Amino acid sequence: MGYRENPRPGGRSARVQVAVHQSVRDMLAAMDRADITIPLIAQRAKVTPSTIYRRWGGLQELLADVAASRLQPEGEPARIGSAREDLEAWAEQYADEMASGVGRQLLRDVLSAADCTNAEKCCTYTRTQLAVLIARAEKRGEPFPTEEELMDHVISPIIYRILFDRAPGPDHVRKLIAKVMPESVVKT
Amino acid sequence: MGYRENPRPGGRSARVQVAVHQSVRDMLAAMDRADITIPLIAQRAKVTPSTIYRRWGGLQELLADVAASRLQPEGEPARIGSAREDLEAWAEQYADEMASGVGRQLLRDVLSAADCTNAEKCCTYTRTQLAVLIARAEKRGEPFPTEEELMDHVISPIIYRILFDRAPGPDHVRKLIAKVMPESVVKT
DNA sequence: GCACAAAAGCAAATAATTTGCGTTAGTGAA
DNA sequence: TTCACTAACGCAAATTATTTGCTTTTGTGC
Numbered sequence: 001m002g003y004r005e006n007p008r009p010g011g012r013s014a015r016v017q018v019a020v021h022q023s024v025r026d027m028l029a030a031m032d033r034a035d036i037t038i039p040l041i042a043q044r045a046k047v048t049p050s051t052i053y054r055r056w057g058g059l060q061e062l063l064a065d066v067a068a069s070r071l072q073p074e075g076e077p078a079r080i081g082s083a084r085e086d087l088e089a090w091a092e093q094y095a096d097e098m099a100s101g102v103g104r105q106l107l108r109d110v111l112s113a114a115d116c117t118n119a120e121k122c123c124t125y126t127r128t129q130l131a132v133l134i135a136r137a138e139k140r141g142e143p144f145p146t147e148e149e150l151m152d153h154v155i156s157p158i159i160y161r162i163l164f165d166r167a168p169g170p171d172h173v174r175k176l177i178a179k180v181m182p183e184s185v186v187k188t
Numbered sequence: 189m190g191y192r193e194n195p196r197p198g199g200r201s202a203r204v205q206v207a208v209h210q211s212v213r214d215m216l217a218a219m220d221r222a223d224i225t226i227p228l229i230a231q232r233a234k235v236t237p238s239t240i241y242r243r244w245g246g247l248q249e250l251l252a253d254v255a256a257s258r259l260q261p262e263g264e265p266a267r268i269g270s271a272r273e274d275l276e277a278w279a280e281q282y283a284d285e286m287a288s289g290v291g292r293q294l295l296r297d298v299l300s301a302a303d304c305t306n307a308e309k310c311c312t313y314t315r316t317q318l319a320v321l322i323a324r325a326e327k328r329g330e331p332f333p334t335e336e337e338l339m340d341h342v343i344s345p346i347i348y349r350i351l352f353d354r355a356p357g358p359d360h361v362r363k364l365i366a367k368v369m370p371e372s373v374v375k376t
Numbered sequence: 377g378c379a380c381a382a383a384a385g386c387a388a389a390t391a392a393t394t395t396g397c398g399t400t401a402g403t404g405a406a
Numbered sequence: 407t408t409c410a411c412t413a414a415c416g417c418a419a420a421t422t423a424t425t426t427g428c429t430t431t432t433g434t435g436c
Contacts, residue, residue, distance in 0.1 A: 012400085050394080111351055157339075159352075160344035163307060179341075199382095200384075201383060
C-alpha cells in the first residue's frame with residue numbers, strides 16, 4: 001500500500017491535499033513559523049494527524065511541498081519592450097519576491113527537506129521562465145545570453161545572496177544582467 | 189538565566205559543547221541522518237536531553253551549529269603558482285567538498301535553521317579565503333577579480349547548482365573563473 | 377574557603393509521532 | 407446499477423520526543 005504521486009483530481013485524496021495545503025498557507029500567514037505543528041494543521045484541515053504523517057512523512061516535507069507549489073510562477077514573464085527589458089523586469093521581480101520574508105522562507109523550506117525533488121522543481125520553474133525570454137529574443141533576432149549563462153550569472157548570485165548574505169538591490173540585478181548581455185564586449 | 193554565546197574555554201559548558209558536537213559528527217558519519225534524534229545524541233555525549241534542548245533549542249539548530257563549525261576552512265588556500273592557479277585549485281576543491289554528500293548536507297543544515305547567523309558565518313568564511321587570494325594577487329601585481337565578482341560569478345553558481353541542480357564539474361568551475369579574470373577581454 | 381550564578385541533572389507533565397486495525401469512498405468490470 | 411477491489415482515511419493505543427519546575431553541581435571572583 002503506497003501513496004500515489006499525483007492523486008487523481010476530484011478524488012478524496014486530492015481534496016485532502018488541497019485542504020492541507022490551504023491550512024498551511026493560512027497558518028504561515030497568520031502565526032509564527034515555529035509554532036506550526038502537524039496536529040494544528042490537521043485540526044484546521046479537518047483531517048487526522050496520521051493522514052498527514054503517512055502522506056508527507058513530517059513537517060519539513062510538508063512545508064517543502066507547499067513551498068514548491070507556491071514558488072511555481074503564475075504566468076509568463078511580462079512583455080515590456082525589448083528582450084533585455086523583459087529580462088530586467090522579470091529578474092527584478094524575481095529577486096524581490098525571493099528576498100521578501102515569505103520568499104526567503106519558502107526557499108529554506110524547499111531546501112531543508114531530505115528529498116531534493118522540490119528544490120529541483122524550483123530550478124525547473126526558473127529555467128522554464130528563462131526559456132520563454134530566450135525564445136522571444138530569438139524570434140526577434142535580438143542577441144541574448146544562453147540559459148546556462150543566465151542561471152550561473154543572474155539567478156545564482158541573486159539566490160546565493162538571499163540565502164547567505166544580504167538581498168541584492170535592483171541596481172545590482174541590472175548590473176548582473178549587463179554582465180551577461182552578449183551585445184556588449186566587456187572588458188572586466 | 190541565559191546561556192553564554194561563547195562558553196569560557198576549559199569550563200564545564202565548553203566540555204559539554206565539545207562532547208555534543210563530537211557525538212553529532214560521529215553519528216552523522218555512522219548512521220542515517222533521519223534516525224538522529226536528540227535523546228540519542230544526548231546519550232552518546234553522556235548528557236541529558238534537556239541540556240541540549242535548553243542550549244540549542246532543537247535538532248535543527250544543533251545540526252546547523254555543528255555544520256557551520258565544520259564548514260569553517262582549516263587553513264589558507266594552498267600556494268600552487270600564479271594567483272589564478274591558486275584560485276582555480278582552491279575553487280575546485282571548494283566545489284568538490286561542497287558537492288560531496290557530506291558537504292551538501294552541511295549546507296542544508298546551515299540553511300534550514302530559523303536563525304540565519306550560521307549561514308552568514310559560512311559566507312564570511314568564504315569571503316575571508318577569497319580575501320587571502322586577492323591579497324596575494326595584489327602583492328604580486330597580478331590582475332585579479334574583486335571579491336564581489338568572485339562571490340557573484342564563481343561561488344554563487346557553484347552553490348546554486350549544488351543546492352538546486354546538479355553539482356558542477358571541474359571544467360565548469362574553470363570556465364566560471366575564466367569569465368571573471370580581468371586580463372582577458374571576453375566577448376560573451 | 378565562601379558566596380554567587382550559570383549551566384547541568386532529574387523526573388514529571390505535555391505534546392508529537394508511529395502503528396495496527398477497522399472503515400470509507402472512488403474505480404472499473406460485469 | 408451493482409459489486410468487488412483497494413488506496414487512502416479515521417481512530418486510538420503505544421511509543422518517543424519536548425518542555426518545564428526544581429535541585430544539584432561546578433566554575434568564578436572576592
